[in-house]
Amino acid sequence: MTSVSVRDLSLNFGAVTVLDRLNLDINHGEFLVLLGSSGCGKSTLLNCIAGLLDVSEGQIFIKDRNVTWEEPKDRGIGMVFQSYALYPQMSVEKNLSFGLQVARVPQAEIDKRVARASEILQIQPLLKRKPAELSGGQRQRVAIGRALVRDVDVFLFDEPLSNLDAKLRSELRVEIKRLHQSLKNTMIYVTHDQIEALTLADRIAVMKGGVIQQLADPMTIYNAPENLFVAGFIGSPSMNFFRGEVAAKDGRSFVQVDGVAFDVSAYPARAGLQPGQKVVLGLRPEHVKIDEAAAGDAAHQAVVDIEEPMGADNLLWLTLAGQSMSVRIAGQRRYKPGTNVRLSFDMGVASIFDAASENRL
């Protein structure tokens, strides 16, 4: 059973197409993250699902009910905003109960729900305070509480952690995940932060230009990106890209890049790689190994330009085939700039894209 279902959804502002015939099915209890850079339409999509924007075409179903033209309050959703959007003149308690009072829920029931939400979020001591007297993390907790008291099936989060500092962000991230595990609601979460996406999501929808580029679980998105955009967008530092040409020799296939040949025989290509085909070879920094012994291909020699120790990891920037690439190795392995190293590649987890269509091969 799907919880939220978006059918052929389009949204135009005049001549500008923000969402383009978008389809999306979200399962009951699923945590779906809409990921993309600003202006990709992810927040717009969320606002359409919430009913805060009128769609140009298409339909939206929540719990198999067509809600395309229903008011936000009738859709069974709760929403958390980036700026918290707490009513400044009301106390925390009033903020939580406002929606219920508007809906004329009996006072006893309101008290019960407010008590439950404030217990879950541990904001009981703050109930009498005004939003101005709260810290950013506390405000966002109250904002989540406001969605919680509505007792709804679908939670919508619009970049809820973007206004918080790094430490609070990771704390609240864990808290949101815990909340999802205990409530088992459907959650749709908009963010531009790939760490949030990868850590929280059951599935991630990577968006660009009003179109979903790939919809899959975080590991698939990370390891088998569907196109060049997704591959470049996910991962930090970014995937290393080598533009080259497919060549075949002795029954093995290679990608020739600026005089350097990468043996890609181990690559699980969907269709055979055609010799002469222009491709982009993508290698994540952690899929490159530095061989102490001379086991690596002699041709894959590189000089360490810069070393970036990050504690657990050590990031090396080196030059191969005339371009800069990054390699992630264990933190205790140190290389001084200028060191000559030999590289080997784990082609089983590499990605190869067609240079023209930019799609995965």
Place this chain on the structure above:
Amino acid sequence: MLKLVANNTIVSEYEAVPGRVTSGPHGPKPRRILSRRNIVVYGTLIVVALYYLLPLYVMIMTSLKGMPEIRIGNIFAPPVEITFEPWIKAWAQACTGLNCDGLSRGFWNSVRITVPSVIISIAVASVNGYALANWRFKGADLFFAILIIGAFIPYQVMIYPIVIVLREMGIYGTLTGLIMVHTIFGMPILTLLFRNYFAGLPEELFKAARVDGAGFWTIYFKIMLPMSLPIFVVAMILQVTGIWNDFLFGVVFTRPEYYPMTVQLNNIVNSVQGVKEYNVNMAATLLTGLVPLTIYFISGRLFVRGIAAGAVKG
């Protein structure tokens, strides 16, 4: 200069405490009060302020003199014998036409015109501005453009058509008619004012309220109004002073018994019969100007408080 000396004492006191680290200068940066810049800036300000206050001074002095003293002709001299007779006469006895009950009649007329006009125009304009800012309906931009153009058309062009409209409605010459005219003419600028203010409030608050199930009026009264005290004070200042000081509409759209204070003041000051009672005229003018002045003083403070309350981010 006094402050400088005080600072020096403090420093020496620090040094008097044994073991205290007192190397280097202490306290706020000393500033010379009589610097060249200060002399120029404050000198200019004082001169200009005095220049603008001079007429007020003359008016107050004249209004406190008796006629014999005024005839001496020295308008700057303070009164030898202070009398409040002119003020009483201006308020209660001065004659305009057949009535000899002073400005008090005009004052109450003005109150009866200003209070409803201000309340109705602000109430309607704030809802207009809220709808235009948050509930974007089809043609909202066109509607807004038309409204704004209304602000640029000179009043005088519309006087005759309005007279006809009021006559056809049967309210020409009544207070109701004048109140309606004031309400309508306040609409463009007030709507613009409110629209811009509401558009400046965080949009997500409005969205959150909609998700919470609040409708048009609930959001207006429960969410927007409590956050909008400053702009209501601004609108009130604009409208009270504007309507109180209005002369043209008052004289055109009402009958003599409903003349507002400004029109009556004009009739007192410009009466051609008998002796020109300068002291009474001055007192009458000051009385008329007192209301906007009071509004500025009272609401100025309210205004600052409103801004301070609104400045706390939610």
